[in-house]
Amino acid sequence: MEQVGQRKIDGLWLMVVGIAVLFFLILPTLIVIPMSFSGASFLEFPPTSFSFRWYETYFTSPEWMSATKTSLIAAVLTTAIATPLGSLCAYGLHCSTPRIRSTAQILVIMPIVVPVILIAVGVFSLYAKLGLNYTLTGIVIAHTALALPFVIVTVMSGLQNYDFDQELAARSLGASRAYALWTVTVPQVKFSIQTGAFLAFITSLDEVVISMLVSGGENATITRRMFNSLRDQLDPTIAAISTCLIVVSVGMLIGVQLIGRSKNADK
Template sequence: MEQVGQRKIDGMWLTVVGTAVLFFLILPTLIVIPMSFSGASYLEFPPTSFSFRWYTAYFTSAEWMSATKTSLIAAVLTTAIATPLGTLCAYGLHCSTPRIRSTAQILVIMPIVVPVILIAVGVFSLYAKLGLNYTLTGIVIAHTALALPFVIVTVMSGLQNYDFDQELAARSLGASRAYALWTVTVPQVKFSIQTGAFLAFITSLDEVVISMLVSGGEKATITRRMFNSLRDQLDPTIAAISTCLIIVSISALIGVQLIGRSKTADK
C-alpha cells in the first residue's frame, strides 16, 4: 500500500512539474498573440484597444509579402529535398552494420550539435566563392543541410519498430529492392516520414541565423525581415507576423497528427 501511495505522489509531482514546464514554454505565445491585435502604435500587453491594423499592414506590405513568399518557397523546396534524401539515408543506415551505423549517426547529428553561427559563417564563406549568397538556391541548400538530421533521426526511429521480414518476403517473391522499399517499407513507416517532413518544413521556416548571412535583398526570408524590423523599428506588425507563423506551425502539426490517427484507425 505504501508503494502504491508513493507512486501516486510521484505521479502527481511529475504532472505538476510537466504542467509548469509546458506553461513556461507556451507563455510567450500567450503574450504575443494578444499584442498582435492591439490598436496602439507600439507593443503593449495587455492591449488597451482591439484592431486588425497590424495584420492589414502585414498583408498589404510588398516587402513583407515578398519575404513571406521566399520563406514558404524555401521551406517547401527544403521539405521536398530533405524528406526523400533523409528517408533513404535512414534506410541505408538501418541496413548497415552496427559499427558503420554508430559512426554515421554521430556525423548525422553534427548540424544539430554544432552552434548554428559556426555553420552560418562557413556557409557564407563558401557561398561567397560560389556566388550563392542572396539566392534561393543557396537558402534551400543550407536549410536542407539543417533539416536532414531531423528527417533521418525520425525515420530511423520508425524503422526500429518495422519488421524487415515483410520486405524480405516481397523481394523473395521477385520484387526489386527499390520496388519493395517503395511498396512495402515506406507505407509501414509513412507516419515517421510525414513527421520528418513536418520538422524539415518548420526548421526551414523558422531558421534565422543562417538566413541572416545568406539571404538578402529580393531573396530575404521572413525571419531576416523580422530581425531587421526589430533592430530598426519595433511595432506590433512583428507580433502579427509571429501569430501567423504560430498558426502555420500548429496547423501543420495538427495535420500530421490527424494523418497519423487516420492511419491508426484504418489498421
C-alpha cells in the first residue's frame, strides 16, 4: 500500500511539473494573441479595447502580403524538395552498415547543432559569389539544408519499427527495389514522412536568421519584414501576424495528429 501511495504521489508531482513546463512554453502565445486584438496604437497587455484593425492592416498591406507570399512559396518548395530527399536519405542510412550509419547521422544533425548564425554567414558568403542573395532560389536552397535533418531523423525513427521482410518478400516475388519501396515501405512509414514534411514546412516558414541575410527586396520573407518592423516601428500588426502564424502551425500540427490517429485506428 505504501508503494502504491508513493507512486501516486510521484505521478502527481510529475503531472504538476509537466503542466508547469507546458504553461511556461505556451505563455508567450497566450499573451500575443490578445495583444493582436488591441485597439490601441501600441502593444499593450491586457488590451484596454478590442479591434480587428491590425488584421485589416496586415491583409490590406501590399508589403506584408508580398512577404507572406514569398514565405509560403519558399516553405512549399522547401517541403517538396526536403521531404523526398530526406526520406530517401533516411532509407539509405537505415539500409547501410551500422558504422556508416552512425558516422552519417553525426553529419546529418550538424545543421541542427551548429549555431544558425554561422550557417547564415557561410551561406551569405557563398551566395555572394554565386549571385543567389535576395533570390527565391537561394532562400529555398538554404531552407532545404536546414529542413533536411528534421525529415531524415523523423523518417529514420519510423523505419526503426518497420519490418523490412515485407519489402524483401515483394522483391523476391519480382518487384524492383524502387517499386517495392514505393508500394510496400512508403505506405508503412507514411506518417513519419508526413511528420517530416510538416517539420520542413514549419522550419522554412519560421526561419529568420538566414532569411535576414539572404532574402530581401521583392523576395523578403515575412520573418525578415517582421524583424525590420520591430526595429523601426513597434505596433500590434506584428502580434496579428504572429497570431496568424500560430494558427497555421497549430492547424497543421492538429492535422498531422489526426492523420496519425486515423492510421492507428485503421490498424
